[in-house]
Amino acid sequence: MHGSDEVAHLVDRHPQVTPERLIAQLVPPPTFADVSFDTYLPDPAEPTQAAAVQACLRFCDEAVARRAGKKKLFGRREVLPGVGLYLDGGFGVGKTHLLASTYFRLPEPKAFATFGELTQLAGVFGFTECIELLDDYVVVCIDEFELDDPGNTTLISRLLSALVERGVSIAATSNTLPEQLGEGRFAAQDFLREINTLASIFTTVRIDGPDYRHRDLPAAPEPLSDEEVAARAARTPGATLDDFDALCDHLATMHPSRYLTLIEGVKAVFITGVHRIDDQNVALRLVSLTDRLYDAGIPVTASGEKLDTIFSEEMLAGGFRKKYLRAISRLLALSREPTPS
Structure with a gap:
């Protein structure tokens, strides 16, 4: 499901990354562009x-x-x-x-x-x-x-x-x-x-x-309906709207180093049909995309299953447990970000 034809889709983007671009990217992400030791507040x-x-x-x-x-x-x-x-x-x-x-x-x-x-x-x-x-x-x-x-x-x-x-x-x-x-x-x-x-x-x-992203914050938000996600995407400037499975398939067509270019200029990401993943490769690609979205501070709105249930119990018990938990933490933080109006 692509929803409104007026809304852009990540699956339609095919970014290329030049060596020069790779070197230019070797700086802290936008989320951390203005930090210093003075702005770090130790608990x-x-x-x-x-x-x-x-x-x-x-x-x-x-x-x-x-x-x-x-x-x-x-x-x-x-x-x-x-x-x-x-x-x-x-x-x-x-x-x-x-x-x-x-x-x-x-x-x-x-x-x-x-x-x-x-x-x-x-x-x-x-x-x-x-x-x-x-x-x-x-x-x-x-x-x-x-x-x-x-x-x-x-x-x-x-x-x-x-x-x-x-x-x-x-x-x-x-x-x-x-x-x-x-x-x-x-x-x-x-x-x-x-x-x-x-x-x-x-x-x-x-x-x-403790994880500062979870300090005094509620649990994962209740997912919206597909129709509500599509409607919100349609009225959000700079938004993209994608079906979860189609997006996961698209991520497999490129090296994760291109994900930063994939989301360049995007103001908000809307995804329909989120469900639990059982394939490790799909899951790790989603982790990489989540990291790039988090670095750029791009809010995520989704329908389907709750964002904190994406990775199976078996995955959370495996060798990549910490990666998956970090991704859940970041997805929840992004799902609470206000979308640009």
Whole structure:
């Protein structure tokens, strides 16, 4: 069901992403464009939050010092290896806020990427060229660091190790401690060396606290009817309207790195016929789209089943549990956003 012909559809968009565009995208998402350490408000009941701010500030000072190198005779400088900071914690404790604040505090050149964008960058440019592209950077910030397959584990481990050797510092966020990356997702013991190499790069800082997106917020909203969703889409400027299954099929036709371009310029997303997903690949693509929608602050309105029931119990018990829970948290936050009038 497409609904009104006047309303645009995501399934009609076929975005292409150039290498130049990929590099230009290496900045914090719009949601975090104006954050700083001053706008992060630590929960007084959670001392690890204030401690994390101090850890980030120390990391920034150290990253600048490492990039400057050590003076040797005749005015030459010796390259010092970069440092690593790993912000670990649950959903909604402000990890991305702190990571973006770290990015903004440090001088150019610098990069901010999701884990998926980083693997895509290496895929487009090639491993050696990717190192050359980033080897004079002060910092590479990686949001939602996740190792979902052996190929990515090896690739990212070697890429980051090479960058650190060249004086680049690495800051990352995740819901999983470095030595547990990949657990329950593939034969982690086969790649223990790579995972341990990654863990040795980082100083881990734990951030505790409840999900701020759920503080004093109601449960998932009751879904609207298909007709109501279509009607709201028709009267919302810049909206898109799509059938859930058709949208999921469309997402499969492109690499997730294109999802940002897919939703470019969209003001609100309307989806009909939402239902539970049992296919892991479909679910992971939906997680990627949700992350891009959340980063851009684009509200979501849906019909069908409740948004917090999209992922099956079996999926929520599996290796990607944290990814799915994050996506639910973000979808619920987006479903409460007021749609533009």
